[in-house]
Amino acid sequence: MVMPGEQEGVHNVFSGQATYVIQARDVGDIHFHGVPGETPQDRAARELARVVHAQWRDEAGMRGLSGTAKLAVRWVADWGLADHRQNVGGDLSGTGNGLADLAAAFRALPERRLVILGGPGAGKTSLAVMLTLELLRTRGTEQPVPVILLAASWDPRREHFDTWLARRVREEYAGESDALDRQRIRELVRDRRLIPVVDGLDELPQPVRAEALTGLNRALTDGTPLILTSRTAEYAEVVTDHDVLRSAAVIRAQPVPAATAAEHLRATSHPQRSGRWEPVLTALADHPDGPLATALSSPLMLWLARTAYGEPTANPAELVDEALFPDPATIERHLLDALIPAVFRTGPPSPDQPRPVRDWGPDRARRWLGFLAAHLTRLHTRELGWWELHRAKLPSVLKAPVLIVTYFLLMWAMNTLTTWYAGSDPFQAFTVAVGSTMALMFGLMGGMIAQVALLGKGDLPRRPARLFGRRRAHVPGPVALIFLLAPLVMFLLRDQPALALGLTLPGLLVLLVGMPGNSARVAGPRALLRGEQASTVLGVLLVSPAVGAIAAAFIAPIAGLPSALGTVLVGGAGATAVVLLLSPWSRWLLAKVALAGTGRLPWSVLTFLEDARRAGVLRQVGGVYQFRHARLQARLAATSGIAEQSAAPVTSALAPEEEPQAVRFHGYTGMLLRRGQPRNYVLPWSFALIWIIIITTEHGWGEQGAWLTVGFFVILPLILDLVAPPTARRRAEMYLDRQSIRVTTRRRHFELPWSDVAQVAVRDFEPPIGGPRSDQRMLHLRLSPTSAAGRRIRVNRSGWFPIWSLGEGPVPPELEHALARFAGERWTPPEPDGE
Numbered sequence: 001m002v003m004p005g006e007q008e009g010v011h012n013v014f015s016g017q018a019t020y021v022i023q024a025r026d027v028g029d030i031h032f033h034g035v036p037g038e039t040p041q042d043r044a045a046r047e048l049a050r051v052v053h054a055q056w057r058d059e060a061g062m063r064g065l066s067g068t069a070k071l072a073v074r075w076v077a078d079w080g081l082a083d084h085r086q087n088v089g090g091d092l093s094g095t096g097n098g099l100a101d102l103a104a105a106f107r108a109l110p111e112r113r114l115v116i117l118g119g120p121g122a123g124k125t126s127l128a129v130m131l132t133l134e135l136l137r138t139r140g141t142e143q144p145v146p147v148i149l150l151a152a153s154w155d156p157r158r159e160h161f162d163t164w165l166a167r168r169v170r171e172e173y174a175g176e177s178d179a180l181d182r183q184r185i186r187e188l189v190r191d192r193r194l195i196p197v198v199d200g201l202d203e204l205p206q207p208v209r210a211e212a213l214t215g216l217n218r219a220l221t222d223g224t225p226l227i228l229t230s231r232t233a234e235y236a237e238v239v240t241d242h243d244v245l246r247s248a249a250v251i252r253a254q255p256v257p258a259a260t261a262a263e264h265l266r267a268t269s270h271p272q273r274s275g276r277w278e279p280v281l282t283a284l285a286d287h288p289d290g291p292l293a294t295a296l297s298s299p300l301m302l303w304l305a306r307t308a309y310g311e312p313t314a315n316p317a318e319l320v321d322e323a324l325f326p327d328p329a330t331i332e333r334h335l336l337d338a339l340i341p342a343v344f345r346t347g348p349p350s351p352d353q354p355r356p357v358r359d360w361g362p363d364r365a366r367r368w369l370g371f372l373a374a375h376l377t378r379l380h381t382r383e384l385g386w387w388e389l390h391r392a393k394l395p396s397v398l399k400a401p402v403l404i405v406t407y408f409l410l411m412w413a414m415n416t417l418t419t420w421y422a423g424s425d426p427f428q429a430f431t432v433a434v435g436s437t438m439a440l441m442f443g444l445m446g447g448m449i450a451q452v453a454l455l456g457k458g459d460l461p462r463r464p465a466r467l468f469g470r471r472r473a474h475v476p477g478p479v480a481l482i483f484l485l486a487p488l489v490m491f492l493l494r495d496q497p498a499l500a501l502g503l504t505l506p507g508l509l510v511l512l513v514g515m516p517g518n519s520a521r522v523a524g525p526r527a528l529l530r531g532e533q534a535s536t537v538l539g540v541l542l543v544s545p546a547v548g549a550i551a552a553a554f555i556a557p558i559a560g561l562p563s564a565l566g567t568v569l570v571g572g573a574g575a576t577a578v579v580l581l582l583s584p585w586s587r588w589l590l591a592k593v594a595l596a597g598t599g600r601l602p603w604s605v606l607t608f609l610e611d612a613r614r615a616g617v618l619r620q621v622g623g624v625y626q627f628r629h630a631r632l633q634a635r636l637a638a639t640s641g642i643a644e645q646s647a648a649p650v651t652s653a654l655a656p657e658e659e660p661q662a663v664r665f666h667g668y669t670g671m672l673l674r675r676g677q678p679r680n681y682v683l684p685w686s687f688a689l690i691w692i693i694i695i696t697t698e699h700g701w702g703e704q705g706a707w708l709t710v711g712f713f714v715i716l717p718l719i720l721d722l723v724a725p726p727t728a729r730r731r732a733e734m735y736l737d738r739q740s741i742r743v744t745t746r747r748r749h750f751e752l753p754w755s756d757v758a759q760v761a762v763r764d765f766e767p768p769i770g771g772p773r774s775d776q777r778m779l780h781l782r783l784s785p786t787s788a789a790g791r792r793i794r795v796n797r798s799g800w801f802p803i804w805s806l807g808e809g810p811v812p813p814e815l816e817h818a819l820a821r822f823a824g825e826r827w828t829p830p831e832p833d834g835e
Helices: 040-062 099-108 123-136 159-176 182-190 206-219 233-243 257-269 271-286 292-293 299-308 317-319 328-343 362-378 386-389 392-420 426-453 477-494 499-515 525-559 563-582 584-597 605-616 631-638 678-697 704-720 788-792 813-822
Strands: 075-077 113-120 145-150 194-199 226-231 249-253 618-619 624-627 646-649 662-669 727-738 742-745 748-751 757-764 779-783 801-807
Touching: 040 123, 040 159, 040 182, 040 727, 099 386, 113 123, 113 233, 113 788, 123 145, 123 194, 123 226, 123 249, 123 584, 145 159, 159 194, 159 206, 159 226, 206 233, 226 233, 233 328, 249 727, 257 271, 257 299, 271 292, 299 477, 299 757, 328 631, 362 631, 386 392, 386 525, 386 584, 386 618, 392 426, 392 563, 392 584, 525 563, 525 584, 563 584, 563 742, 584 605, 584 742, 605 618, 605 624, 624 631, 624 788, 662 801, 662 813, 727 788, 742 801
Parallel strands: 113 226, 113 249, 145 194, 194 226
Antiparallel strands: 075 249, 618 624, 646 662, 662 727, 727 742, 742 748, 757 779, 779 801
């Protein structure tokens, strides 16, 4: 029914109670339209904003950046390192500490690009975190979402910025959210609905910083926002030598004034114990430029001071004792060293704490954290994942002996099980032994094929796939093609479908039940460990029976059903051991036993890491941990005695008024080994050996396919070595004094008096036997013409002898200072442009 004045097909319906009801669409020139529904991209942006806010809100609380007594990081505009004012299109002049004003000024910039600079511990990251939270707090529905990411995870030489941004957002923040799938995140990046907050440009190697800045400028099209943090000196260097970040304003985090530091300490101290801080507050007021005020001008040091002296028995008044702490550097070292005893206390915890930090003891906690810091420094990373601990030195050394011992134990166990099953029947014992050995080889081959397929995934833990659920296993296209073609080729060449099935099915099952994720950040560390354990168990349950059944299919026509059943039993047990040995879980267990057994880590590693996070030493980002501050990691690594490129004076470190008479440096001779590594040959040559055994037992050397298969696996590592740079490095110690320079490795001792050295310089690595130069740099010596050491030293074509690796970074200041002192005029400092 159409009412008078109503268009046909239009129905006005109301149900309920109301005083007035007005139903209209067009009233004169006023048109009413319904609110458009939320798109999938809008949901993804909203969910991402929620996740980012939750994660960094907690981090701000741990840093003391939230609450009524939060520390405000002041800033000042720096147009000397910014783009032209007309290109920036806005003004950030002046000094400020209001986040609302900074967020509004940032949004008012036409391109919304900002660089935050500052010295070590000056509060760059803190300011970026607070600005991110303020942008999220005042964000409108259509405004972009700020996401904080570490610059150290980006290699601009291999990955476009947009590709890296989408990958890292998915890894850091997506989790199991349905709204944040791969496609939606790519759309958010494409449509410029993200504000990348890239933290730590200075943490990239020196030659890479310029490429990163170039990559950013290439990716920053019109309307692309960005916030970048860096140390001032490193950013000034790359801007001077290359280019500015286009259309970006620059601000510098300012030191905390003494009055602000005093007020912050007063506001955050215990009300009944605030009197203990009076000597410190008085010193800050009376000497605003003194050593204590200079040290506490860093937000990091302020946080350390109130954390280290927050206990009832702590006495902050000792900080004003100039006999103990004569300069800011001594105060900073003391505060860094005092953090661990302050947060890892002895004795029972308070019963009022819902999740107290356990009584690990400060000495053990320092030793364990020092080992972890040195381990991360050695790997050139800040991210600690439990699945990478097997890369530590001790587990790496133990891998081969453990495998050998395990192999003999496995052979003994299989022989014992075969004898028990076959009893006194020698023929059955023989056939069961042959079948179980074949099953073991199938399992080994499948496991190694899976390892080859996962080379691009590194050591990432796996998560069990639901074969019929939403999170199905994703086998890469090339890998799937290999698994499909390999059985067909082997069937055509050998006419043995069971053999083809036995060599490919185990590896395929291993991949199907648990492919590593694209990142280890989608879940917490314990969830990742449980996922790896579940994947391993699921692999055992699927692979072992399948391998045993395939091997039994070979034996049954020859030896009958009893031998086939024995093959399933014994061969399945052997395959189970192989699946376990080749899993990341086994490498984790080896690392845990080796490191905990020698006191380098506790037995409850994950529990300790969680307590360190709760205590404020570490922070958790998904499945990995990071030291809360890079300086804390560097200090712990240095005190552990095995930190790379760390200088340790032979004399006491607490005597700054005296120059040390000698200095030691821990690092490497040579470059990163890329050629001739045994691990590059073990896997393919193991394949070749297995094929040789199979072909020999079947007298199949006359077939062309046999030669091709064996030859391929033999030649493969040789080809890979040819395309890799000829580099090698060994851990070493370099000792400098006024008489000589000495380098010591585990196998070699080298010493030259300064009288035999004509020049010391930093140069690109050039192999002594020729070949292309490397992009990595080394400290080189040129011998004097009268040196008698020339006959035993192998120099390169330019007459230089490389002795010390500098990687891709600059010369450490400690090393440059020591060379200037001890080498004198022989030392040629690198040019400012790095050449």
